[in-house]
Amino acid sequence: AQSVAQPEDQVNVAEGNPLTVKCTYSVSGNPYLFWYVQYPNRGLQFLLKYITGDNLVKGSYGFEAEFNKSQTSFHLKKPSALVSDSALYFCAVRAAGNTPLVFGKGTRLSVIA
Amino acid sequence: EAGVAQSPRYKIIEKRQSVAFWCNPISGHATLYWYQQILGQGPKLLIQFQNNGVVDDSQLPKDRFSAERLKGVDSTLKIQPAKLEDSAVYLCASSLTATTNYGYTFGSGTRLTVV
Numbered sequence: 001a002q003s004v005a006q007p008e009d010q011v012n013v014a015e016g017n018p019l020t021v022k023c024t025y026s027v028s029g030n031p032y033l034f035w036y037v038q039y040p041n042r043g044l045q046f047l048l049k050y051i052t053g054d055n056l057v058k059g060s061y062g063f064e065a066e067f068n069k070s071q072t073s074f075h076l077k078k079p080s081a082l083v084s085d086s087a088l089y090f091c092a093v094r095a096a097g098n099t100p101l102v103f104g105k106g107t108r109l110s111v112i113a
Numbered sequence: 114e115a116g117v118a119q120s121p122r123y124k125i126i127e128k129r130q131s132v133a134f135w136c137n138p139i140s141g142h143a144t145l146y147w148y149q150q151i152l153g154q155g156p157k158l159l160i161q162f163q164n165n166g167v168v169d170d171s172q173l174p175k176d177r178f179s180a181e182r183l184k185g186v187d188s189t190l191k192i193q194p195a196k197l198e199d200s201a202v203y204l205c206a207s208s209l210t211a212t213t214n215y216g217y218t219f220g221s222g223t224r225l226t227v228v
Contacts, residue, residue, distance in 0.1 A: 004155075034216050043117075043204060043219035044156070047217060052213045090155055098212055100146060103155035 002027040002093050011111045013081045021076040021107045023091030025033040031093050034101065035065055038088040047089075050074060061085070070102035081111045115139065117220035119205050125226045131193035134223045138186070138207030144168075145182055146217065147190050148204040156204055162188065195227045 003026045013019045025031055032051055036044040048059025057069045060064050065076045074091060092101040118137040126132050138145050145163050148156035159178065161169040173180065174178035177196070182188040194198055202224050206217035 005190060006155075032214070036216070038220075041224075043221045044206075045219070046216040049214070049216055083149070096212075098163075100158050100161050101217060102158070103148075105153070105155045 002031075002095055002099070002102045004091050004093050004102055006089075006091055006107045007102035008107050009105075010108045011099050012112060014036070015083055015113050016080050019069050019078050019085070019109065019111070021091075021102060021109060023074045023076065023093070024072050025093040026072065027093050029034060029076075029094050029096050031072075032043045032067075033067060034092040034094075035059065035063070035074075036090045036103075038067050038090065038106070039056060045075070071085065081109075083108060083111050083113050085109060086111045117205055117207055117218050119203075119220035119223055119226030121219065121223055123224050123226075125224050125228060126195055127163045128197055128227050129194040132192065132195055132225060133192075134203050134205075134225075135189045136188045136190070136220060138188070138205070139218055142207035142209055142218075143185070144208045144210055145188050146208075147180055147188070148206065148221070150202040151202055152201070159190070159203075192225075195225075198226055200227045 005024045020088045035047040040100045050067045059066045090106045091104045094101045145162045147159040150156040159173045160180045162182040166180050180190045202222040204222045205220045208217045
């Protein structure tokens, strides 16, 4: 069965600094990896995905993520954080075929002005 | 395109009462999911539908939870009777197919408080 680990409950970063939110995964076969963001009282919004191809994927709002197969990681990054990036971030994985997304527990990002 | 619609947005009930949530997915999306998100945790899959058939309900507490997707469009999730630990946000999501390379589209969720 697939699983996702987000080792940090909270990440604090100053506005303008680079940010990284960590994610590692476990899945049989090739992984399908996703990042979602959740703002207060809102549903989850899709940020980016890795299916195949380049290990560095670019998504919405200037976010990117790097797929590292040997380390089974898919860390979310942004070169320069904004206060408006403050939210709850979820990493998710699914295996090939008719399998649903499995989510990590989430990491709360706080960007301080 | 219109998003995934859910109602109600909020619901407060007493334990042992029953409650129902409604979801209208994006038009044409064959696959529909119900997730439970307890405070401080990631969403956990309750049930997955493909059209009007159940694909995966292995994590649905079937003694109290039930779900249906009549005609392969709208879906309802019911809890009867509710327990305190059912307090959570219930998220509905849809996707074009179960094997799509695209992520799911989520609704805004229904926040349930059981007192």
